[in-house]
Amino acid sequence: MGDLRNLADLLTARAAQAPETVAVREAGSAGLTWAELDRRVTSTAAGLSATGLVAGQRVLLALPNSVRLVTDYLACLRAGLVAVPIDPRTAAEERERLAGRVGARLVLTPDSDHDRGGDAIVVPPADPDSLAVLLRTAATSAEAKIAMINHRSLLLPARGLAGAGLVTADDTVLAALPLWHVYGLGVVVGGWLASGCRLVITGHDAGPELAEIVAESGATVLPVVPALLERLLRAPDLADRLRGVRTILSAAAPLSVDLADRFTEASGHRVESGYGLTEAAGGVTTTLRPDGTGGTGHRIGHVGHPMPGVEVRIGDGSDPGEPDRIRIRSAQLFAGYWPDGGGGPDADGWYDTGDLGYLADGELYLVERSRELIMVDGFGVYPAEVERIIAELDGVLETAVIGDPAGMIAFVVGPDLDRDRIAEHCAALLPKFKRPASIRLVDGLPRGVTGKVQKSVLRRMTDQDREGR
Secondary structure, X not given: OOOOOOHHHHHHHHHHHOOOOEEEEEOXXXXXXXXXXHHHHHHHHHXXXXXXXXXXXXXXXXXXXXXXXXXXXHHHHHOOOEEEEOOXXXXXXXXXXXXXXXXXXXXXXXXXXXXXXXXOOOOOOOOOOOEEEEEEOOOOOOOOOEEEEEHHHHHHHHHHHHHOOOOXXXXXXXXXXXXXXXXXXXXXXXXXXXXXXXXXXXXXXOOOOHHHHXXXXXXXXXXXXXXXXXXXXXXXXXXXXXXXXXXXXXXXXXXOHHHHHHHHHHHOOOOEEEEEXXXXXXXXXXXXXXXXXXXXXXXXXXXXXXXXXXXXXXXOOOOOOOOEEEEEEOOOOOOOEOOOOEOOOOOOOEEEEEEEEEEEOOEEEEEEEHHHOEEEOOEEXXXXXXXXXXXXXXXXXXXXXXXXXXXXXXXXXXXXXXHHHHHHHHHHHOOHHHOOOEEEEOOOOOEOOOOOEOHHXXXXXXXXXXXXX
């Protein structure tokens, strides 16, 4: 497609190739062709520019999953503005705080509309290294860092997905993920534009009815998070509703082998895994092969081979089979953290992800986030190991382990459980230094939009309890 410099250039190319082909729609409704979408993006970009905004200025996108979100996002990129997508449910106070932090000049909500209508001309930025998007990371701290992502970083992983055949022009992708998250923006939206497939958008909070939406949409590719798999499992006749799907890819939160196996048994579909991060503007590895096949079974921590253009190194590279910090190198990596660009790749282009893993036969296995490592009596303890042991106990629905000055704390969800039985189970299977010092029975675990457990919330709960004593 020539020398593209902006993700919105992909849209222009698609509109020229297949102007009358439906490009995007919301579930249950008619859609826009590539030509119609291209015109709407351009007229919206012109409308944004007409407010006095100039290239490089930041715009908050507080919009739910919708064609409107995709349109406004691409309009910002086409106008050279910096898009700052956020969860539309974000409290007003937090939204204002974030707007101040990034110096946003405008907040786009469902009540605002800058589509000028008619034809317009907008000249997109010529520098692919200019800033395109600011995305908050999935940090465990209360004050998440903000990754600075340029236009090149958006284009490369998108074209890598399409170039590797992981999504093709013949596919229909169902976007049931939050599109303001890097998984939604980088993998779903980027892959759609690069491949020229059809995109069907639905709300990210759909329940068991999601299976019916999959069937109605004709989806062939279903990007998910583990929480969506759990919802789909509650749907009747799941295998029948998913009969047209060829690929299911789970990422953004840990996928347990138990959940993956239960889903495969119920649906007849293997669940592929992927590993990505905000700082890489999308995917880093995947178990999915270009021919649409994956492995023959689900394995703990297995997230596959590197995506095109991505290098993965374990530690200093001398012993890739020994768990150590995962480092990646790619032209798609971010430019650093807002506002000064600090914390980005080193002089040789390597970025320390903060995750721990190892390589086996060129395939990456995740062990734990290194920032989650808990030191107990001078020994390092991986919470995931303790969580897996607790989860083996009958009746345990989910669990999360955090560190605390008083010792490890295990939060456990499940009916008819008691602390003594959990403690006895841990004592039988774990050395003393790996056993939780405290066990808390709770009704549920706090989770973010991708289903990942928010351990920062658990830590705040513990701190508040301590202060209240």
